Structures are given as C-alpha cells and as structure tokens.
Amino acid sequence: MNEYLSLSPEVAEALRTGKPVVALESTIISHGMPYPQNVETALRVEQTIRDNGAVPATIAIIGGRPKAGCTPEEIEYLGRKGQAVTKASRRDLPVLLARGEDGATTVTTTMIIAHMAGIRIFATGGIGGVHRGAQQTFDISADMEELAQTPVMVICAGAKSILDLPLTLEYLETKGVPVIGYGTDELPAFYTRHSGLRVDYRIDTPEELAGVFRAKQACGLRGGILVTNPIPEEFSMPADVINAAIEQALAEMDAAGIHGKACTPFLLAKVKDLTGGDSLEANIRLVLNNARLAAQTACALNGR
Ligand code: PSU
C-alpha cells in the first residue's frame, strides 16, 4: 500500500472484511458551504450512509497524509478553517504530501484517494465541469479528466448551470464517461430537477448501477461512471429563481475579475446570499439524497 495513505481503523476493517464503503469529499466542507452548516451536513451525510448499511469514508489530506475516514474532530477542523484549507486538486497533491500540509479534496482528489484505498463508490453534491465561456478561458474542471481515468462511481445531483451543461456533456462523451440519470432521462441541474438535456441512460435501481460498475471493471475500461440523481421534488428550487441568482453571481464574478479555482466557491457563496440561504438548504438536501443512493449502491456492489 501507498506509504502516505492513512485509513481510519473503521474504514480499514470494512475494506478488509468486504463491508460496503462510500467515499465523501472535503472541499464541499471547507469551500462549498459556510460554517457551521458544513460540519453539520458532513456529519449527517456520514450518519445517512451508516443508516443505509455502509461505512462512510470522508476523504481529506491531513498533515500531508491522504486520509480515508476522517474523525469528527478532523471534520470540525476542516469546516472551521474553511477557505484557509487548500482546495486540493490533482496538481496540488504531490506538493501538499511532500510538505506535510492539509488539503480539502475536490471530486478529483477524492476519486484518486478513494481508488488508492480500494473504495469504489463516492457521493457528493455537484461535480466541476466545463465552465461557461470555456471557449475563451479554457476553464474545464480537472474533475472531467479524473472521471476519464479513475475507476470510481461518482453519485451527484447533476451539474449547476454556473457551468455550460451541454459542453460538459460533450466533454464527458469524448472522454468515454457513462452519464446515467437515476430515475430520469434528463440531466438534473443540481438545485432543480430539470435542465432540458438528456442523459445517456436511465437506471432505476442500485442493483443495476452496481451491475454497470461491475461490467466496466470486468472489461478493464478505465475511468469512472457519473450517476446524476435529481434533488427530491419537495426541495427542488424554482428554475427562474435559481437561474436569476446564477446569472447575477456570474456577472459579479466577472466584474470582480475572479478566475481559476476560486470561481466555484465564489459562485456558491454568492448564489446562497442572493437566494436568502434557500440554495444552501437545497444543497444540503440533495447531498443527503445522494448519500443514501451511494450507500445502497455500495451494498448492492458487495452483494448485501
Ligand atoms: N460543486 C458544488 N460544491 C462544491 C464543488 C462543486 O456544488 O463544493 C467543489 C467540488 O469539490 C468539485 C470542485 O470537485 O468544486 C470543482 O472545482 P473546480 O471547478 O475548480 O474544478
């Protein structure tokens, strides 16, 4: 095993004895939500995974060690320190490890560390994708490339329209990443259930998701699988409200000259303010919903 990797005793035991494990990211804690809702949500997500028969493995880089299975104290630390923790994508990993520093893992680095540990299912809120204006800015999230190369199933609520959703789907098609709608033919747009875009396949059960993962592995096809699970109807935001907030947040981001890895955290915080906190509530609900499906899928994959 990788000399840097650190597994919590619970995660190590689960992996050794074939119990289902679900990976969770930590950028959503440090950069995606404000304190203390970030910590409360992270702990609720872990509980939801336990309630559905699997073991949660919150992933982060702590003191230069890629860690699968953070303690509640570590989650509190990552949440309280917030944006002061490095948002760690693939390019940051070697430097943080060599220097013994901390990092909040994005979808990309969470996939990398999950795979190092032998965890196959990962639940989050939203992924990074092809940004609007990427034709000029080249801003395409490293999450796209990671999905293309690392064999982890990522269960999310689709992508926010801070991204260019049609281009994001094109990119995933080019990279050979299956995009599955859970219980829907339509790509969910994170805060809302509808984007008007079609996914490749609709799947209705955790067992079938597990079967697709198994088939991909059996064929030795590299890369992950993206499962898009719509936010439950009762928590879905009105499209006009959320889209207006996103448009305004994008305009303010351009005016402020923000670019690079600061974009997504800036937009999430701005959208939350513009919606009076409603977007945060939706965000929390959809993450819990994804955690449940991920636990069920991990159980199905392990034949439980
Ligand atoms: N979308 C969210 N919340 C988040 C992120 C995306 O609703 O916290 C985070 C995830 O960690 C994702 C990252 O991997 O932002 C993408 O950042 P970038 O676009 O800089 O690659």
Ligand code: MN
């Ligand atoms: Mn980017």
